[in-house]
Amino acid sequence: MKLDAIDRKLLELLQQDATLQVAELAAQVHLSTTPCWRRIQRLKEAGVITRQVALVDPRKVNVGVTVFVTVRTSQHTPAWFEHFRATVQAIPEVVEFYRMSGDIDYLLRIVVPDIQAYDGVYKRLTDGTQLHDVSSSFAMEEIKFTTALPLGYAS
Amino acid sequence: MKLDAIDRKLLELLQQDATLQVAELAAQVHLSTTPCWRRIQRLKEAGVITRQVALVDPRKVNVGVTVFVTVRTSQHTPAWFEHFRATVQAIPEVVEFYRMSGDIDYLLRIVVPDIQAYDGVYKRLTDGTQLHDVSSSFAMEEIKFTTALPLGYAS
DNA sequence: GTTGAAAAACGCGGAGT
DNA sequence: ACTCCGCGTTTTTCAAC
Numbered sequence: 217m218k219l220d221a222i223d224r225k226l227l228e229l230l231q232q233d234a235t236l237q238v239a240e241l242a243a244q245v246h247l248s249t250t251p252c253w254r255r256i257q258r259l260k261e262a263g264v265i266t267r268q269v270a271l272v273d274p275r276k277v278n279v280g281v282t283v284f285v286t287v288r289t290s291q292h293t294p295a296w297f298e299h300f301r302a303t304v305q306a307i308p309e310v311v312e313f314y315r316m317s318g319d320i321d322y323l324l325r326i327v328v329p330d331i332q333a334y335d336g337v338y339k340r341l342t343d344g345t346q347l348h349d350v351s352s353s354f355a356m357e358e359i360k361f362t363t364a365l366p367l368g369y370a371s
Numbered sequence: 372m373k374l375d376a377i378d379r380k381l382l383e384l385l386q387q388d389a390t391l392q393v394a395e396l397a398a399q400v401h402l403s404t405t406p407c408w409r410r411i412q413r414l415k416e417a418g419v420i421t422r423q424v425a426l427v428d429p430r431k432v433n434v435g436v437t438v439f440v441t442v443r444t445s446q447h448t449p450a451w452f453e454h455f456r457a458t459v460q461a462i463p464e465v466v467e468f469y470r471m472s473g474d475i476d477y478l479l480r481i482v483v484p485d486i487q488a489y490d491g492v493y494k495r496l497t498d499g500t501q502l503h504d505v506s507s508s509f510a511m512e513e514i515k516f517t518t519a520l521p522l523g524y525a526s
Numbered sequence: 527g528t529t530g531a532a533a534a535a536c537g538c539g540g541a542g543t
Numbered sequence: 544a545c546t547c548c549g550c551g552t553t554t555t556t557c558a559a560c
Binding site for chain 1: 372374382385386387388389390417418419420421422423424425426427428429431432433434437439456459460463464465466467468469470471472473475478482483484488508509510511512513514515516517518519520521522523524525526
């Protein structure tokens with residue numbers, strides 16, 4: 217889908233604050249409400265905007281500690297991967313999960329209240345799945361975290 | 372702030388879909404609209420819900436490649452850190468940025484269209500800041516990504 | 527793309543259980 | 544503390560231009 221400058225501006229605004237009303241968005245892009253509303257609908261239908269969610273303060277729900285876990289494995293069969301994938305999907309503390317290139321096979325971001333709680337997640341993770349070399353790194357400080365993607369590359 | 376089972380259920384629902392209307396949320400938690408609406412207000416005022424945003428499909432805006440960058444540095448002065456922090460904040464391709472414990476000092480998640488584009492970001496990152504040992508790992512596949520935090524630890 | 531208007535949902539209060 | 548009621552206001556949504 218082709219995105220012009222107005223679409224990008226709308227996405228930029230909505231990525232920051234999805235509660236902005238259509239009239240306000242319309243003013244910011246110098247349009248009236250109807251075409252502005254239609255553009256937003258188009259962006260949703262095209263799957264550019266996937267969903268609209270509430271963001272929660274991690275510390276307020278007692279998951280202020282984030283842990284990055286790198287995984288290496290010797291098992292590379294599809295069946296093994298599927299099992300591992302399902303295991304990870306079922307653990308709500310895992311908020312990000314990537315298959316990597318290079319010497320590390322998988323990278324996970326996990327949120328927990330403290331290091332003790334992490335031990336529990338670690339056990340759930342490694343229980344039943346053959347994991348070769350699991351390494352955990354703790355984040356001391358979250359300096360930047362945004363769900364807003366850069367729009368400079370959009371065509 | 373104290374969160375009971377109903378608050379947690381509301382947060383769970385709103386983390387998945389913030390467009391749900393109050394009447395619908397109220398039905399799901401077996402309440403009428405007024406107290407449900409008030410609970411949501413309370414969660415916002417208390418800062419549990421920080422914001423409401425639109426999520427965008429990375430591939431649809433041409434940033435389908437994510438790169439993890441680990442940084443080690445010899446400079447540990449406050450002035451140096453402030454400079455580094457400001458540099459990173461100004462780069463929209465950097466969507467996450469953590470100060471780590473252990474042998475790695477900083478971890479960044481960066482989104483770009485392709486490896487060539489990453490080179491540009493890399494240059495902006497290292498230009499002007501003394502970085503000792505920068506290592507980049509490319510994600511081949513994003514298997515899980517959620518903004519929904521686990522609520523099982525909330526008190 | 528614009529204007530205008532119907533339909534819907536929200537904001538917030540009051541009285542009662 | 545929640546339910547039910549409700550009305551003014553705002554916002555969404557769909558006409559016709």
